Amino acid sequence: MNDQRRPRNRRHTEGDPPGTGTRRAALRLVDAILRRGDPLEIASHAATQGLSPADRAFAIAIASESLRWMTDIDAMIDDATPQQLPEDVKSRAVLRIALAQLLSLNSPAHAVVSTALPLVAGGPRRLVHALLSRAQKEEWRLPPTASLPESVAERWSEQWGDDMIASAEAAWSSAPPIDLSFAAEPQIEGWPDAQSLAPLHLRLPRGHAVESLPGFEEGGWWVQDLAASLAARLLGKGDGRTVLDLCAAPGGKTMQLAAAGWHVTAVDASAKRLERLADNLARTGLQADVKKGDLLHWQPKEQADAILLDAPCSATGIFRRHPDVLHRVEGRNIAEMADLQARLLNRATKWVKPGGTLIYATCSLERAEGEEQIETFLYEHPQWTLSPIRADELPAGITPDEQGQLRTLPHMLAEQGGMDGFFIARLIAPN
The missing domain is CATH 3.40.50.150 (Vaccinia Virus protein VP39)
Structure with a gap:
């Protein structure tokens, strides 16, 4: 075993741009929700350990907005890639949280890109960089309301009708009072x-x-x-x-x-x-x-x-x-x-x-x-x-x-x- 290899669960990698650890925590958080089905409030305890309260709150905000807009962000990713990325591949996960920062949280573009690339170390960094650059150049915009996951829309449409879907998407897209x-x-x-x-x-x-x-x-x-x-x-x-x-x-x-x-x-x-x-x-x-x-x-x-x-x-x-x-x-x-x-x-x-x-x-x-x-x-x-x-x-x-x-x-x-x-x-x- 190479003694220089860093532990896989290490929260910070030397040389990463500032803020990378927060994005890495957001990535872990989304993964725990989508892959294991953990509730956000439970998954956040493990995923954000070691972060300051402000960084923890930001990691949760990134994860939340990634999930809220995921259907629409995935559609953007698929439209921009000649070959569709697998659902569970890391590059798609990184693009989800990066585009959520750019398009929903209005984070500075240079911070989004610089912290996204270390998250796909060993993977298609050029693809991620190219898509984020294209999103800025073409001024991608999210739709007025966030689309529900397809399975949810189908289930609720059957139970409550199509009008309910529109009102649910409107409700999902704005912070409640x-x-x-x-x-x-x-x-x-x-x-x-x-x-x-x-x-x-x-x-x-x-x-x-x-x-x-x-x-x-x-x-x-x-x-x-x-x-x-x-x-x-x-x-x-x-x-x-x-x-x-x-x-x-x-x-x-x-x-x-x-x-x-x-x-x-x-x-x-x-x-x-x-x-x-x-x-x-x-x-x-x-x-x-x-x-x-x-x-x-x-x-x-x-x-x-x-x-x-x-x-x-x-x-x-x-x-x-x-x-x-x-x-x-x-x-x-x-x-x-x-x-x-x-x-x-x-x-x-x-x-x-x-x-x-x-x-x-x-x-x-x-x-x-x-x-x-x-x-x-x-x-x-x-x-x-x-x-x-x-x-x-x-x-x-x-x-x-x-x-x-x-x-x-x-x-x-x-x-x-x-x-x-x-x-x-x-x-x-x-x-």
């Missing part, structure tokens, strides 16, 4: 650039540093997409009644319920996510009984007046903020999640008091995890009934479906900044 949920009604006069779309809610334009916003240290609010806040809203005031918040971390719904006067038991299987929940409760001063448990084995000591099951899901509804999800999730993943959801629903039926309420929610845009899940549940549990969600319980511009279930789609509130994709059903236990 910041939604804040409040424990008490905020004074909007103190937030000059905010709009209120519902009680206990303010929406801010993207670009604010959350920790620097008024009242962060005092804990009067927390970040929570408007769609995610609707499930807890539909339980109303607690008046001291008991509720199980299942799959509760990081705690947005737990805090909503506690602020609404419910006696909350928050359960989650992840110790790390429960730490975030505990931190959020400490910052806001709200109270909940926090439990660690796998819901397939854990069970409460007694029944509750209500249950909120925000079930594990494909998370395709939060694609605006997590562009990796549309490249990771396939039909088999959706089927696996739907099976788990059914098992959790069946267990939860035993934990709610007679006549009590069970809210089922998923941040998914897949009917298998929403409408079809509840249709099957009601067929198998005919003694349970659907409690129709009313339009007057929802923010203006959001309406329930004909069955009284709630499905939020990308076109809803588009002029106000849009919202995540969610499904919510409210069920009543038999007496």
Whole structure:
């Protein structure tokens, strides 16, 4: 073995231009997402080790924009190469992150090129250099909206129609706003650039540093997409009644319920996510009984007046903020999640008091995890009934479906900044 050979996992190679390590981390991050199916937030821990906070944030931004625009960037690469590059070849991967920097992040061209070439050492450097030079000379431009991956577009078109694809691509192409949920009604006069779309809610334009916003240290609010806040809203005031918040971390719904006067038991299987929940409760001063448990084995000591099951899901509804999800999730993943959801629903039926309420929610845009899940549940549990969600319980511009279930789609509130994709059903236990 050659003693001069550097370790393959070394984060920095002497002589590389400044910033190459950050791009190398972005490359590893995209590879972990596309090849192994790792979520971005999990893959980023390993991929960005050793980077400063600023470089880590930039590596994640490069990876995110590469994934968001990958369908369109791949089309540019294919149009510019006489022989199509294999899907998994390194030169295509390097071109993806380099073109994302040039065309989406507007990074300086010389920095993009100089840091891209070391990433294809031993490979077709001349090809990569030629394509990046051509992109500059011909002033390549991305389309107005980012194209969805073909498999996702086909799946969603079949479920929701072609109009939904256009609204989804528009939503995917712009940074979502910041939604804040409040424990008490905020004074909007103190937030000059905010709009209120519902009680206990303010929406801010993207670009604010959350920790620097008024009242962060005092804990009067927390970040929570408007769609995610609707499930807890539909339980109303607690008046001291008991509720199980299942799959509760990081705690947005737990805090909503506690602020609404419910006696909350928050359960989650992840110790790390429960730490975030505990931190959020400490910052806001709200109270909940926090439990660690796998819901397939854990069970409460007694029944509750209500249950909120925000079930594990494909998370395709939060694609605006997590562009990796549309490249990771396939039909088999959706089927696996739907099976788990059914098992959790069946267990939860035993934990709610007679006549009590069970809210089922998923941040998914897949009917298998929403409408079809509840249709099957009601067929198998005919003694349970659907409690129709009313339009007057929802923010203006959001309406329930004909069955009284709630499905939020990308076109809803588009002029106000849009919202995540969610499904919510409210069920009543038999007496």
